[in-house]
Amino acid sequence: MKSELLTALRSAKGFVSGQELCEALGVSRTAVWKGMKKLKEEGYKIESISNKGYRLMESPDIINEDELKSIRKTVWAGKEIVYFNVTDSTNIQAKRLAEDGMPHGTLVLAGAQKAGRGRRGRHWESPEQGGIFMTLLLRPSFTPQKASMLTLVAAMAVAKAIRIETGLPAEIKWPNDIVLNGKKICGILTELNTEIDTINYVVAGIGINVSNQAFGKEINATATSLALEGGGILNRATLIEAVLEQFEYYYEIFCRNLDLSSILDEYNGFLVNRDRQVRILDPKEPFTGIAKGINAKGELLVETENGEKSVSSGEVSVRGIYGYV
Numbered sequence: 001m002k003s004e005l006l007t008a009l010r011s012a013k014g015f016v017s018g019q020e021l022c023e024a025l026g027v028s029r030t031a032v033w034k035g036m037k038k039l040k041e042e043g044y045k046i047e048s049i050s051n052k053g054y055r056l057m058e059s060p061d062i063i064n065e066d067e068l069k070s071i072r073k074t075v076w077a078g079k080e081i082v083y084f085n086v087t088d089s090t091n092i093q094a095k096r097l098a099e100d101g102m103p104h105g106t107l108v109l110a111g112a113q114k115a116g117r118g119r120r121g122r123h124w125e126s127p128e129q130g131g132i133f134m135t136l137l138l139r140p141s142f143t144p145q146k147a148s149m150l151t152l153v154a155a156m157a158v159a160k161a162i163r164i165e166t167g168l169p170a171e172i173k174w175p176n177d178i179v180l181n182g183k184k185i186c187g188i189l190t191e192l193n194t195e196i197d198t199i200n201y202v203v204a205g206i207g208i209n210v211s212n213q214a215f216g217k218e219i220n221a222t223a224t225s226l227a228l229e230g231g232g233i234l235n236r237a238t239l240i241e242a243v244l245e246q247f248e249y250y251y252e253i254f255c256r257n258l259d260l261s262s263i264l265d266e267y268n269g270f271l272v273n274r275d276r277q278v279r280i281l282d283p284k285e286p287f288t289g290i291a292k293g294i295n296a297k298g299e300l301l302v303e304t305e306n307g308e309k310s311v312s313s314g315e316v317s318v319r320g321i322y323g324y325v
Contacts, residue, residue: 001025005035006070009046009056017053059235063109063132067237076105077136077248078241084108088115090135091191091205097137098193098201104139107244131225132208132236136247139201144194146258147202148313149298151176151190153254154204156263157246158186159270162208165242166231171272174291174300175313178208179272183224185209206243210234261296268293278302279319280311291318 004025008016021032036054040046043060059067065081072078080103087093087110094108110133138150155172162170162178162185170186173179178186189205209225211234226234253262260267268274273291280287280302289304299310300318311318 001027001031001035002039003066003069005039006066009054010070015049015053015055020053061235063111063236063240068240071237071241073241074244074248077244078105078107080106082106082108084110086110086112086114089113090133091189091203094135094137094203095191095193098203102137104137106137108135108137109133130212131210132206132240134240135203135205137201137203140199142199142258143197144192144199147192147199149254149260150202150204151188151313152260152267152294152298153250154188154190154206154247156267156270157250158188158206158208158243161239161242161246162226165239166226166234168226168229168231172267172270173272174294174318175298180224180229184222185224185226208239210236259296260294260298264294264296273318276320281319
């Protein structure tokens with residue numbers, strides 16, 4: 001009932017009476033009082049005045065199911081939410097839930113991860129209350145050949161949400177990182193379970209550094225957080241909701257054409273690599289060139305001495321000649 005109480009408090013322009021809450025939720029005054037007591041214990045600042053009712057004054061920075069359901073504006077993204085205080089990895093849990101039949105759009109969240117992973121099996125730092133660790137479970141109807149573009153869809157959604165919520169100039173480092181001032185602020189890991197021509201499910205993991213004040217020696221020079229970059233005091237639930245809204249928007253656009261043609265110009269406007277020299281770490285044949293943007297298939301177009309080459313995200317890593325990006 002806590003999520004329903006929060007929704008009612010947030011939708012009210014001022015105070016909402018206990019009687020109104022009883023009628024709206026179909027519960028007793030005692031149930032309302034107990035619900036309010038639990039919310040206060042969790043850190044919500046709720047003003048209560050006799051003959052006026054209750055008013056939500058301030059929300060804590062928590063990302064549990066009740067909080068997120070009370071602010072949800074999406075149609076399907078995050079309609080079902082599974083939250084863990086601590087888990088091994090939200091991607092691992094999402095895959096387990098997918099095998100158990102959880103629906104398209106299920107959101108898996110964790111307060112901290114013990115085995116967070118990035119691309120190519122790299123460790124992802126996941127300290128308690130330091131960031132956002134979330135995975136969306138998707139059950140698309142298109143073929144596995146199209147699935148690699150979902151990483152770019154997720155990157156577009158995250159970068160746009162960060163810009164909207166913080167005003168910070170988040171950019172995309174193709175194909176799966178979000179950067180600020182040349183340092184990584186978010187990583188995306190998309191994993192598939194497929195048959196020959198069918199996708200059983202996709203899990204799109206997103207890790208955002210929110211309030212981290214320091215990083216380990218291995219990544220200290222290349223990682224940053226929203227707090228360190230001047231994002232101020234952020235409510236993680238609000239940012240998660242923004243990411244879900246943007247993901248749902250761009251995913252629906254992608255599904256119309258099953259390519260990135262409709263968001264191509266916008267994506268390239270966010271691309272930090274664009275018109276910069278990059279080193280393509282292709283294990284077969286590394287090469288250097290100027291990144292020109294992506295095409296409708298989500299491939300990175302690189303201008304080289306021998307002409308333009310298209311690079312698939314599943315084959316290589318991209319590095320700038322100088323610095324992280």
